[in-house]
Amino acid sequence: MGRPIKAKFFGNLNNEQFKNVGVNSGIGGEGVAGVSISNTGTGYSRGAFITFSAPDEPTGVTAQGHPVFTTDGAGRFGITSIVIDTAGSGYNSAPTITVTTATRVNSVANSGIGGLNTFTVTTATGIAIGMTISGGSTGINGKVTGVSGNIITSTVNNSGTWTNATNLFFADYGYGFADTVTLTSSQKYSAIKGNAYIPTAAGGSSAVEYDIIKQEASHRYLVKTAQGVGQCRLVSTSTMTSGQMNIIATDANGNTYYVTKLTAHKALLTRQTQSGSNAWLYTTGQTAKWTIGSAASGVVSITHTI
Numbered sequence: 001m002g003r004p005i006k007a008k009f010f011g012n013l014n015n016e017q018f019k020n021v022g023v024n025s026g027i028g029g030e031g032v033a034g035v036s037i038s039n040t041g042t043g044y045s046r047g048a049f050i051t052f053s054a055p056d057e058p059t060g061v062t063a064q065g066h067p068v069f070t071t072d073g074a075g076r077f078g079i080t081s082i083v084i085d086t087a088g089s090g091y092n093s094a095p096t097i098t099v100t101t102a103t104r105v106n107s108v109a110n111s112g113i114g115g116l117n118t119f120t121v122t123t124a125t126g127i128a129i130g131m132t133i134s135g136g137s138t139g140i141n142g143k144v145t146g147v148s149g150n151i152i153t154s155t156v157n158n159s160g161t162w163t164n165a166t167n168l169f170f171a172d173y174g175y176g177f178a179d180t181v182t183l184t185s186s187q188k189y190s191a192i193k194g195n196a197y198i199p200t201a202a203g204g205s206s207a208v209e210y211d212i213i214k215q216e217a218s219h220r221y222l223v224k225t226a227q228g229v230g231q232c233r234l235v236s237t238s239t240m241t242s243g244q245m246n247i248i249a250t251d252a253n254g255n256t257y258y259v260t261k262l263t264a265h266k267a268l269l270t271r272q273t274q275s276g277s278n279a280w281l282y283t284t285g286q287t288a289k290w291t292i293g294s295a296a297s298g299v300v301s302i303t304h305t306i
Contacts, residue, residue: 005264009192009292010212030183031087032063035097037179040078044069044174045144047102047128050082052181053095057191058211058224060090067099069130075143075155077130079177087184094181101172102128117142117154124150127170135168144170192292193304195238196223196245198230207240218261221245236260236270249290249300253278259302265289267300 032052044067052063064086069077079099088095105126121127124147133154134141146153192212198204210223210232219234223245232245236258240246247259249267254275261268267290269282282288288300295301 005215005262007214010214030091031089032065032084032091032095033087033182033184034084035065035082035179035181037079037081037177039176039178040070040080041099041174041176041178042072042076042078043172044077044079044099044177045102045128045130045172046077047126047131048077048079048172048174049100050079051098051100052088053098054226055088055090055095056092056209057090058209058226061086061088063088063091063095071130075130075145077174082179091183094183097179097181099174099177101174102126102131104172105131105170117156119152119154121150121152121168124152127152128172131170131172133168133170191304192247192302193250194245194247195240196225196230196232197240197242198223198225198228198232200242202230203228204230204242207238207244210245218263234258234260234262236272238272247302248272249288249302250295251281251288251300252295252297253281255280257282257300259290262290262302267302269300 046069048067050065050067052065054062063084065082065084067079068081068083070080071077082097103126127144127147129144129147131144132141133144140156142154142156144152144154194210195207196210197207204225204227208225208227210225212221212223213229214222216222216231220231222229222231230243232243235244235246238246247262249257249259249269251257255278256272257269258272259267260270266287268285268287270284271280274280289298290302291299292303293301
């Protein structure tokens with residue numbers, strides 16, 4: 001296949017996995033700097049949790065955080081802020097946040113009333129402060145105000161009192177949270193430019209941005225996308241099917257080409273898109289030297305920087 005390409009040119013070129021940057025220096029892109037709350041929502045229990053959407057780059061790290069709840073005085077919690085536990089990396093645009101309410105806990109057996117609106121359950125697993133309590137022969141409902149071991153304390157609506165606490169269920173009816181996510185200052189990164197449709201059997205469903213893990217041949221690579229890892233073959237099209245990928249080269253005039261073969265020093269080119277009226281610098285079937293830097297006379301760039 002000609003002289004193989006050095007591993008340092010594969011993957012996100014700011015990724016320590018590929019020994020291109022120092023340990024713990026990150027892959028570039030952006031992480032989550034903070035979250036502004038535009039609507040706290042209401043009715044959440046403290047068992048609700050949040051998740052951030054995945055980063056744009058295949059080797060990015062998903063941000064993590066947890067909500068801070070504030071009660072309105074009637075046992076209904078809103079989310080007043082988000083604490084960022086892990087900023088993540090590899091975001092090219094702000095991620096979305098999904099709030100997942102606590103899972104309903106059904107038919108909790110208990111040993112009856114132990115005091116005013118206090119009862120002991122056989123297990124308190126999944127029960128959180130702020131959950132709505134329903135059931136029992138009285139048909140009343142209320143809110144969980146405390147969980148201590150298997151002892152549940154509560155309030156009861158309409159000044160009611162639990163007289164029979166059997167077969168209760170606990171639910172989280174939270175809704176309405178809205179937010180705006182801000183990212184850190186942009187950290188530049190470079191990666192070989194192109195998309196890949198990893199084999200369907202490996203989880204591929206469309207052509208998306210990739211990182212190259214390993215060169216299998218001058219036409220074939222092992223790549224990683226957000227959908228999984230698989231082996232793909234170079235093609236000269238953007239309309240790809242399972243097991244296909246492309247590499248895009250740019251000349252000094254801004255015109256782009258598909259790379260149909262890549263060796264340590266040369267790229268075999270097929271014309272893709274002309275930049276305005278700028279002259280093509282290479283014909284289809286012509287080779288050129290390549291770089292991970294800027295294109296120049298006789299040299300195409302096969303990277304993009306964000």
